[in-house]
Amino acid sequence: xxxxxxxxxxxxxxxxxxxxxxxxxxxxxxxxxxxxxxxxxxxxxxxxxxxxxxxxxxxxxxxxxxxxxxxxxxxxxxxxxxxxxxxxxxxxxxxxxxxxxxxxxxxxxxxxxxxxxxxxxxxxxxxxxxxxxxxxxxxxxxxxxxxxxxxxxxxxxxxxxxxxxxxxxxxxxxxxxxxxxxxxxxxxxxxxxxxxxxxxxxxxxxxxxxxxxxxxxxxxxxxxxxxxxxxxxxxxxxxxxxxxxxxxxxxxxxxxxxxxxxxxxxxxxxxxxxxxxxxxxxxxxxxxxxxxxxxxxxxxxxxxxxxxxxxxxxxxxxxxxxxxxxxxxxxxxxxxxxxxxxxxxxxxxxxxxxxxxxxxxxxxxxxxxxxxxxxxxxxxxxxxxxxxxxxxxxxxxxxxxxxxxxxxxxxxxxxxxxxxxxxxxxxxxxxxxxxxxxxxxxxxxxxxxxxxxxxxxxxxxxxxxxxxxxxxxxxxxxxxxxxxxxxxxxxxxxxxxxxxxxxxxxxxxxxxxxxxxx
Amino acid sequence: xxxxxxxxxxxxxxxxxxxxxxxxxxxxxxxxxxxxxxxxxxxxxxxxxxxxxxxxxxxxxxxxxxxxxxxxxxxxxxxxxxxxxxxxxxxxxxxxxxxxxxxxxxxxxxxxxxxxxxxxxxxxxxxxxxxxxxxxxxxxxxxxxxxxxxxxxxxxxxxxxxxxxxxxxxxxxxxxxxxxxxxxxxxxxxxxxxxxxxxxxxxxxxxxxxxxxxxxxxxxxxxxxxxxxxxxxxxxxxxxxxxxxxxxxxxxxxxxxxxxxxxxxxxxxxxxxxxxxxxxxxxxxxxxxxxxxxxxxxxxxxxxxxxxxxxxxxxxxxxxxxxxxxxxxxxxxxxxxxxxxxxxxxxxxxxxxxxxxxxxxxxxxxxxxxxxxxxxxxxxxxxxxxxxxxxxxxxxxxxxxxx
Numbered sequence: 001x002x003x004x005x006x007x008x009x010x011x012x013x014x015x016x017x018x019x020x021x022x023x024x025x026x027x028x029x030x031x032x033x034x035x036x037x038x039x040x041x042x043x044x045x046x047x048x049x050x051x052x053x054x055x056x057x058x059x060x061x062x063x064x065x066x067x068x069x070x071x072x073x074x075x076x077x078x079x080x081x082x083x084x085x086x087x088x089x090x091x092x093x094x095x096x097x098x099x100x101x102x103x104x105x106x107x108x109x110x111x112x113x114x115x116x117x118x119x120x121x122x123x124x125x126x127x128x129x130x131x132x133x134x135x136x137x138x139x140x141x142x143x144x145x146x147x148x149x150x151x152x153x154x155x156x157x158x159x160x161x162x163x164x165x166x167x168x169x170x171x172x173x174x175x176x177x178x179x180x181x182x183x184x185x186x187x188x189x190x191x192x193x194x195x196x197x198x199x200x201x202x203x204x205x206x207x208x209x210x211x212x213x214x215x216x217x218x219x220x221x222x223x224x225x226x227x228x229x230x231x232x233x234x235x236x237x238x239x240x241x242x243x244x245x246x247x248x249x250x251x252x253x254x255x256x257x258x259x260x261x262x263x264x265x266x267x268x269x270x271x272x273x274x275x276x277x278x279x280x281x282x283x284x285x286x287x288x289x290x291x292x293x294x295x296x297x298x299x300x301x302x303x304x305x306x307x308x309x310x311x312x313x314x315x316x317x318x319x320x321x322x323x324x325x326x327x328x329x330x331x332x333x334x335x336x337x338x339x340x341x342x343x344x345x346x347x348x349x350x351x352x353x354x355x356x357x358x359x360x361x362x363x364x365x366x367x368x369x370x371x372x373x374x375x376x377x378x379x380x381x382x383x384x385x386x387x388x389x390x391x392x393x394x395x396x397x398x399x400x401x402x403x404x405x406x407x408x409x410x411x412x413x414x415x416x417x418x419x420x421x422x423x424x425x426x427x428x429x430x431x432x433x434x435x436x437x438x439x440x441x442x443x444x445x446x447x448x449x450x451x452x453x454x455x456x457x458x459x460x461x462x463x464x465x466x467x468x469x470x471x472x473x474x475x476x477x478x479x480x481x482x483x484x485x486x487x488x489x490x491x492x493x494x495x496x497x498x499x500x501x502x503x504x505x506x507x508x509x510x511x512x513x514x515x516x517x518x
Numbered sequence: 519x520x521x522x523x524x525x526x527x528x529x530x531x532x533x534x535x536x537x538x539x540x541x542x543x544x545x546x547x548x549x550x551x552x553x554x555x556x557x558x559x560x561x562x563x564x565x566x567x568x569x570x571x572x573x574x575x576x577x578x579x580x581x582x583x584x585x586x587x588x589x590x591x592x593x594x595x596x597x598x599x600x601x602x603x604x605x606x607x608x609x610x611x612x613x614x615x616x617x618x619x620x621x622x623x624x625x626x627x628x629x630x631x632x633x634x635x636x637x638x639x640x641x642x643x644x645x646x647x648x649x650x651x652x653x654x655x656x657x658x659x660x661x662x663x664x665x666x667x668x669x670x671x672x673x674x675x676x677x678x679x680x681x682x683x684x685x686x687x688x689x690x691x692x693x694x695x696x697x698x699x700x701x702x703x704x705x706x707x708x709x710x711x712x713x714x715x716x717x718x719x720x721x722x723x724x725x726x727x728x729x730x731x732x733x734x735x736x737x738x739x740x741x742x743x744x745x746x747x748x749x750x751x752x753x754x755x756x757x758x759x760x761x762x763x764x765x766x767x768x769x770x771x772x773x774x775x776x777x778x779x780x781x782x783x784x785x786x787x788x789x790x791x792x793x794x795x796x797x798x799x800x801x802x803x804x805x806x807x808x809x810x811x812x813x814x815x816x817x818x819x820x821x822x823x824x825x826x827x828x829x830x831x832x833x834x835x836x837x838x839x840x841x842x843x844x845x846x847x848x849x850x851x852x853x854x855x856x857x858x859x860x861x862x863x864x865x866x867x868x869x870x871x872x873x874x875x876x877x878x879x880x881x882x883x884x885x886x887x888x889x890x891x892x893x894x895x896x897x898x899x900x901x902x903x904x905x906x907x908x909x910x911x912x913x914x915x916x917x918x919x920x921x
Contacts, residue, residue: 305660
């Protein structure tokens with residue numbers, strides 16, 4: 001880039017790339033600097049055993065809005081899907097699986113099937129009304145500015161426009177725990193657990209924790225607008241999403257460099273003026289946007305010397321430790337799940353037989369231990385996309401809950417034991433699986449932290465909870481993608497509306513940067 | 519000596535005693551003690567008037583030990599303090615002391631205090647209130663260590679026109695050469711080592727003496743002997759408070775409250791509002807509250823702490839202030855007030871709304887007097903006047919008076 005860029009984006013994760021693409025399309029000179037040798041952050045495809053590759057962190061695409069993929073032309077830039085509208089299969093050890101999909105459900109009693117349909121219709125309606133919250137820079141409180149007041153009014157109207165009955169129901173449940181909500185609605189213990197599992201996936205909560213209905217609604221709101229693909233598996237793994245975003249950004253004129261580590265942000269006259277690289281090079285720019293998590297961004301890239309103590313204290317207290325592990329298995333044959341038909345094996349498989357199973361799994365994590373009987377979201381990527389493994393061989397990818405960031409024995413000794421427990425748990429659903437394993441990889445939160453550069457290893461860059469949500473995310477003083485330092489912005493999952501491969505934080509941030517530049 | 523376990527449990531001894539306590543107890547005539555920062559300290563030894571005049575006309579000794587002291591060391595000590603306080607710490611030379619304030623993110627005063635720089639990598643911060651939590655939270659990202667050392671240092675404040683000569687008589691040779699805010703190590707004639715700084719809270723010639731707790735009693739005795747012919751007298755907090763009002767110094771929890779301990783929004787006060795803008799260096803780089811202070815400076819002050827000269831001789835303690843004699847428009851309140859025996863003026867420190875705080879402006883103070891349970895209300899004319907009210911030349915002349 002010959003001329004000084006308008007914006008340097010630190011981090012080429014999917015939000016950084018999305019932000020770059022939108023800024024470049026608006027005519028800004030954008031330079032993306034990624035420390036790793038590959039782009040995509042937590043949306044990547046990478047080898048984990050010779051000949052086997054897998055989506056290294058996130059493994060399903062269900063929250064990327066249609067609007068973003070259309071506006072950036074991701075299909076044109078090479079994004080295709082190996083599986084779309086993937087059903088959710090609630091595995092049972094006996095092989096009497098329950099299948100849930102947009103088309104309907106199988107394996108449920110009539111009463112539960114009806115209740116589930118009604119429940120999801122209502123929850124999706126709530127989600128649709130909450131969705132506009134995700135696509136806006138959250139209004140600020142107490143400023144008296146019209147933009148903020150109107151934002152709050154819009155929010156109030158979104159809730160009020162549900163009508164009296166639904167509004168009351170939303171306000172009744174929004175602070176509740178998902179355990180009670182699921183028990184209220186369904187008889188099937190597996191269905192109760194499946195609903196709760198989605199609510200606690202990727203969080204630091206068990207189903208009994210207050211605020212878990214909020215996380216469920218958040219997940220559904222984020223899925224709202226995902227277009228026709230619903231839950232999908234990109235061909236070539238999640239890295240394909242990042243590749244398409246990078247291609248879109250480059251096509252719009254953004255420059256993207258990998259293997260370039262930013263040491264710190266250059267601050268001049270209390271404004272961000274560029275970055276200083278690990279090799280000492282300084283690159284100046286009119287603004288700097290961080291795709292990194294809030295702790296890394298403020299405490300390391302910017303540095304407390306440029307910030308006030310109260311603000312640093314809030315960042316320091318921002319809860320951003322992950323509680324989910326990621327399992328990758330290379331298999332010599334298809335995983336022998338009992339009575340799983342071909343269509344189901346291309347779905348999203350859930351191991352969470354009862355609410356108490358999840359809650360018990362969670363309990364261990366509170367005391368620095370992994371779950372003896374973990375809950376899991378499993379994908380068999382090679383069932384739809386055989387190219388990810390050598391011919392005839394397979395890959396199993398699973399998000400495993402719960403794994404505390406700090407294990408009392410240390411992860412070096414706990415990791416093989418946890419892997420053993422997980423395979424035991426899988427064996428009861430897929431007898432003989434162990435003998436098919438060619439290679440195994442288990443990423444505990446500290447491993448996720450190291451590999452993806454996410455401080456704490458939380459895939460949302462920080463817990464999504466009432467006190468770290470919406471207009472106070474990540475912390476007061478850094479909302480609306482801005483920071484206490486002028487010309488320094490956030491575009492990562494630590495900002496509203498959080499993570500999941502969604503790109504909305506990146507797009508919202510780009511809008512905010514453009515608004516400020518205007 | 520710092521071992522908490524050696525002490526009786528806190529419920530048996532809720533207030534600690536300073537190393538000078540035995541002497542203070544013996545000198546106390548009216549047995550009037552008050553708690554201060556967890557210690558029992560003398561409020562009045564004999565009479566406030568007698569003690570006050572020792573400050574202004576002779577020499578006073580005040581036990582300063584409860585002042586909270588922090589040692590800040592490490593490679594980032596200077597950067598850390600520079601980010602913490604409003605002044606440019608880099609400009610404090612070795613062997614110097616600086617008065618400063620520090621603010622929260624909103625630019626509101628947390629506390630004021632003195633920063634001592636005994637060596638290149640070490641600072642001592644001396645404050646009125648405990649705030650280790652704020653100091654430690656401020657240390658995130660800095661290679662520093664912050665330790666509270668209150669109990670490891672005993673301190674006395676020696677203030678008044680004869681203070682220098684008392685110190686010389688005690689053997690602190692060359693003490694008269696200390697300029698205001700200088701500090702130096704001295705050894706007394708009988709071998710007690712101590713640090714003397716030319717600092718104080720009275721606006722007068724005076725020194726603060728810092729020593730090991732074990733040396734406290736011998737030093738006290740030495741000082742009293744040296745000062746016997748120079749009118750030395752131990753004083754309590756009340757007399758000191760009179761002197762500090764005359765000197766125009768603000769007092770935490772009286773003239774401002776720490777925003778870290780208030781619940782009402784808007785209770786915080788900025789250095790600008792407290793008339794301490796001379797302590798704020800907006801050009802030195804970032805420090806806590808800087809952005810808020812830049813914005814405030816741009817907006818202009820909405821209120822300000824000023825000195826008042828009030829008609830009559832009735833101290834206007836905690837009086838409300840009005841723009842008009844009929845007390846219809848409230849424009850502020852008095853936080854500290856005093857009939858000044860030295861100035862022979864009825865003075866006060868008051869926080870007044872714009873535009874009534876400009877020099878020479880007139881406001882009206884509503885004073886309530888209780889005479890044998892009969893309440894009387896006076897409305898007295900008050901004029902905004904420059905601070906300090908009392909600033910004798912001797913406070914800064916070097917070499918110091920030694921008569």
